[in-house]
Amino acid sequence: MRLIKIRILFSSLIFTLFVILFLSSERTATSLSSVLLSFQFVPVLIKIISNPGFLVIMGLVFLLVISLLFGRVYCSFLCPLGAMQDFSIALSRRLRKRKNHSFQKPLPWLRYSILALTVALTLSGSLVLLNLLDPYSLTGRIINHVMEPSFVWIYNLAIEIPKFFHIYLFQKETAYIPPLALVVSLLFFFSIMLLSARHGRLYCNTVCPVGSLLGLISRLFLFKFTLDENHCAECLRCETVCKAGCINPNDKTIDTTRCVACFNCVAACPQPAIKYQYAPSLAAQKKWSAQRRSFVIGSAAALFSVLLAFNNKVRAALYAARRSQKPPATPPGAVNLRRFTQFCSACHLCVSACPTKVLTPSFFEYGAAGLMQPLMDFERSFCDYECNVCGNVCPTGAILPLALEDKKLVRIGKAEIFEDICVVYVDHNNCGACGEVCPTHAISFIDKKNILYPEVDTKYCIGCGACQLVCPTTPKAIVVHALDTHEQAVKYVHAVKPVKRPQMPDADFPF
Amino acid sequence: MTDENKTNRRQFLKKGLSLGMVAGGAMILGKPDFLLAQNAPQGLPDLVAVRNGEPDTLFNKGIELMGGMSQFVKKGQTVVVKPNIGFPRLSQAAATTNPLLVKTIVESCYAAGARRVYVFDNVVLPTSANARNCYRLSGIEDAAKEARAIVVPVDDFSYRKVEIPGGKTLKTAEVHSLILDTDVFINVPVLKHHGSAHLSIAMKNLMGIIKNRMEYHLTGLDQCIADFCLYRKPDLNIVDAYRVMMSHGPSGQNVENPTNVQLKKTILLSRDIVAVDAAATRIFGREPEEIGYIKMAHAQKIGNMNLKDLRIVTFAL
Numbered sequence: 114m115r116l117i118k119i120r121i122l123f124s125s126l127i128f129t130l131f132v133i134l135f136l137s138s139e140r141t142a143t144s145l146s147s148v149l150l151s152f153q154f155v156p157v158l159i160k161i162i163s164n165p166g167f168l169v170i171m172g173l174v175f176l177l178v179i180s181l182l183f184g185r186v187y188c189s190f191l192c193p194l195g196a197m198q199d200f201s202i203a204l205s206r207r208l209r210k211r212k213n214h215s216f217q218k219p220l221p222w223l224r225y226s227i228l229a230l231t232v233a234l235t236l237s238g239s240l241v242l243l244n245l246l247d248p249y250s251l252t253g254r255i256i257n258h259v260m261e262p263s264f265v266w267i268y269n270l271a272i273e274i275p276k277f278f279h280i281y282l283f284q285k286e287t288a289y290i291p292p293l294a295l296v297v298s299l300l301f302f303f304s305i306m307l308l309s310a311r312h313g314r315l316y317c318n319t320v321c322p323v324g325s326l327l328g329l330i331s332r333l334f335l336f337k338f339t340l341d342e343n344h345c346a347e348c349l350r351c352e353t354v355c356k357a358g359c360i361n362p363n364d365k366t367i368d369t370t371r372c373v374a375c376f377n378c379v380a381a382c383p384q385p386a387i388k389y390q391y392a393p394s395l396a397a398q399k400k401w402s403a404q405r406r407s408f409v410i411g412s413a414a415a416l417f418s419v420l421l422a423f424n425n426k427v428r429a430a431l432y433a434a435r436r437s438q439k440p441p442a443t444p445p446g447a448v449n450l451r452r453f454t455q456f457c458s459a460c461h462l463c464v465s466a467c468p469t470k471v472l473t474p475s476f477f478e479y480g481a482a483g484l485m486q487p488l489m490d491f492e493r494s495f496c497d498y499e500c501n502v503c504g505n506v507c508p509t510g511a512i513l514p515l516a517l518e519d520k521k522l523v524r525i526g527k528a529e530i531f532e533d534i535c536v537v538y539v540d541h542n543n544c545g546a547c548g549e550v551c552p553t554h555a556i557s558f559i560d561k562k563n564i565l566y567p568e569v570d571t572k573y574c575i576g577c578g579a580c581q582l583v584c585p586t587t588p589k590a591i592v593v594h595a596l597d598t599h600e601q602a603v604k605y606v607h608a609v610k611p612v613k614r615p616q617m618p619d620a621d622f623p624f
Numbered sequence: 625m626t627d628e629n630k631t632n633r634r635q636f637l638k639k640g641l642s643l644g645m646v647a648g649g650a651m652i653l654g655k656p657d658f659l660l661a662q663n664a665p666q667g668l669p670d671l672v673a674v675r676n677g678e679p680d681t682l683f684n685k686g687i688e689l690m691g692g693m694s695q696f697v698k699k700g701q702t703v704v705v706k707p708n709i710g711f712p713r714l715s716q717a718a719a720t721t722n723p724l725l726v727k728t729i730v731e732s733c734y735a736a737g738a739r740r741v742y743v744f745d746n747v748v749l750p751t752s753a754n755a756r757n758c759y760r761l762s763g764i765e766d767a768a769k770e771a772r773a774i775v776v777p778v779d780d781f782s783y784r785k786v787e788i789p790g791g792k793t794l795k796t797a798e799v800h801s802l803i804l805d806t807d808v809f810i811n812v813p814v815l816k817h818h819g820s821a822h823l824s825i826a827m828k829n830l831m832g833i834i835k836n837r838m839e840y841h842l843t844g845l846d847q848c849i850a851d852f853c854l855y856r857k858p859d860l861n862i863v864d865a866y867r868v869m870m871s872h873g874p875s876g877q878n879v880e881n882p883t884n885v886q887l888k889k890t891i892l893l894s895r896d897i898v899a900v901d902a903a904a905t906r907i908f909g910r911e912p913e914e915i916g917y918i919k920m921a922h923a924q925k926i927g928n929m930n931l932k933d934l935r936i937v938t939f940a941l
Binding site: 132166191279281282283284468495497498499536540542545546548549550551552554558563566567579580582583585586606607622624 | 673675704712748749750751752754755756757767774775776777818819820821822838839841842843844845846847872874875877882883884890903906909914931936938
């Protein structure tokens with residue numbers, strides 16, 4: 114009984130923290146993300162390759178140790194999507210009359226084919242399936258695309274009220290989510306919620322790559338749930354509370370590959386039949402070989418996927434598929450396009466944290482293999498010079514954290530002025546909007562007959578996109594061209610000598 | 625007073641009356657100041673310049689020479705103080721109005737009996753992620769709040785479209801509702817170098833009360849800056865030339881000891897927005913005729929850039 118309560122409390126806390134992570138300000142998000150996301154399987158597995166650090170290594174060791182010791186406790190205690198599904202299950206059980214779960218036949222072929230394909234695609238450098246199915250990234254997108262806009266909308270409506278009392282608060286903004294990306298998120302959100310309401314944790318035991326991987330190694334778990342035939346009164350209470358549907362009452366077995374360690378069965382069993390105990394080699398369960406079959410299928414799938422992944426032709430084809438005609442700009446810290454697309458799990462935490470909302474989910478811009486990975490949308494916004502939050506919150510290391518001073522010199526694109534469109538060159542009228550907003554003094558003005566003509570010095574340009582955003586002409590007379598590989602910009606040095614004007618005597622006025 | 629000024633006033637009155645309701649209402653409510661905003665009452669100076677002091681002492685002396693704040697703010701009126709908070713810069717960078725000056729002005733408004741004093745600026749947005757950064761970094765948010773001003777966030781986008789009577793290029797503008805709905809409008813620009821308009825002073829500062837800023841840039845910055853003044857001139861312009869950014873404007877250097885800032889310790893006050901711009905141009909070390917919008921505004925009789933025609937009072941502390 115107590116373990117269930119702890120689980121419910123803990124997983125609710127984790128889920129709440131995830132919602133806070135996505136809704137909070139930049140500073141809170143930065144500190145929260147490093148702690149919270151060091152204990153999520155997929156981000157940690159990617160980050161251990163992309164940007165290993167103490168916390169990441171500790172996180173991975175912790176996750177492996179608790180999994181090997183206690184089974185799939187990750188799925189019930191730490192996984193935000195698991196918490197979301199548990200909420201939907203609890204809600205549906207409260208609302209509907211039919212309250213019982215029942216044993217579900219395993220679908221090992223489907224399950225391990227999905228895992229094999231995911232692993233194969235991931236190893237060959239395309240995260241598309243992993244990104245779509247990873248429980249953390251999925252939750253991130255659901256919070257970012259569904260919950261955050263509603264929250265911000267309510268907040269913005271609410272701040273209208275204090276205005277009557279002459280109290281003015283700053284509005285909040287949400288990122289623009291391309292309709293197709295939104296449709297994908299909504300589709301996943303509603304189908305997972307419905308699936309869990311009707312079939313419990315079916316997603317976790319058929320689709321989720323983390324669940325499948327943990328299922329594959331479940332033979333090694335030290336603590337397991339065991340069903341003692343001798344004490345069982347066949348009351349079936351355990352079956353009716355098992356969200357994973359992994360307790361088979363007919364031959365009295367528990368399918369450990371699918372058990373999500375929710376502790377419901379232990380609490381429900383009136384006899385001392387179901388126990389959670391130290392059981393390193395499970396000799397008792399030889400009769401029904403679901404585990405063995407799963408293990409064989411899983412191993413075969415893994416072997417197949419590795420073979421596929423290291424086939425050069427497959428890799429080349431996938432990389433070519435990812436490269437669209439004109440790849441978009443990647444955020445500072447991404448280093449280069451290829452690295453970024455190979456490490457980003459499209460959780461959209463950066464999209465949510467980005468204060469200017471220049472980071473926007475892509476759809477096909479990175480090619481089909483980079484589905485949903487964020488891009489710098491200079492049509493809509495610009496990259497704030499005084500900000501490095503995306504690298505600080507990125508849980509996978511796809512965007513490396515940069516010190517603000519370093520980030521200010523990372524060139525992600527290059528601006529170009531088109532003199533045949535620019536109003537100053539065409540109409541000989543002052544405009545200068547681009548220079549006004551340029552943070553690096555890359556745009557300077559040449560004075561000809563009191564008209565100021567803009568010029569770009571690309572050695573200072575970092576490609577933040579501010580100039581493109583303010584340029585008043587249609588089409589834009591100044592455009593940032595994305596760079597595949599980021600470059601180092603030159604720091605603008607102000608003249609050491611202050612500008613000297615003839616100093617007037619102290620009491621003198623020039624009129 | 626010159627003939628030019630007289631005809632100007634007549635024209636202005638005509639336009640004001642033809643606007644009907646609004647102007648009539650203003651007269652009935654006992655605010656003829658609004659219609660005569662440009663001309664100083666008899667015996668009082670057209671322009672005041674004070675130097676060699678701190679922002680607060682400079683202002684206090686300046687407003688005294690202008691006849692006191694009661695000339696501009698009557699008991700129970702609402703006031704909007706519009707500094708330049710356009711850039712996410714420390715006040716030392718001189719890209720934004722001096723916070724102490726803003727604070728002193730707000731206090732002076734309340735002392736004159738103002739009911740409410742608002743402070744806001746439409747931040748040049750693609751310079752900072754959040755308008756709040758500009759409000760905070762410049763020190764103006766804190767300073768204004770200390771003086772009990774209501775600091776209005778700029779992303780509170782409540783703009784109304786207005787016609788510009790006689791605008792050459794700018795025919796309509798979307799003006800912030802605070803400017804339209806408050807009784808007194810005090811313009812508090814900072815004098816600084818500007819990369820695309822040469823200088824940013826009082827007229828340029830009015831780009832911070834409108835929304836269609838990009839239309840200015842697209843159709844002719846100088847002419848639009850001048851045209852807007854045909855719609856509404858501030859009741860009082862106070863130019864902050866305490867620290868003056870001499871190059872790399874309008875954003876300048878975001879450091880505590882910028883190399884392009886000169887300490888001039890001067891402030892200018894005037895009802896005439898063109899005159900105050902002309903005087904500030906001289907303070908900067910240039911000639912008013914060189915600045916496009918000043919020349920245009922003078923030609924459109926928005927104000928007078930010929931400083932020798934004006935009653936100027938100077939004072940060195």
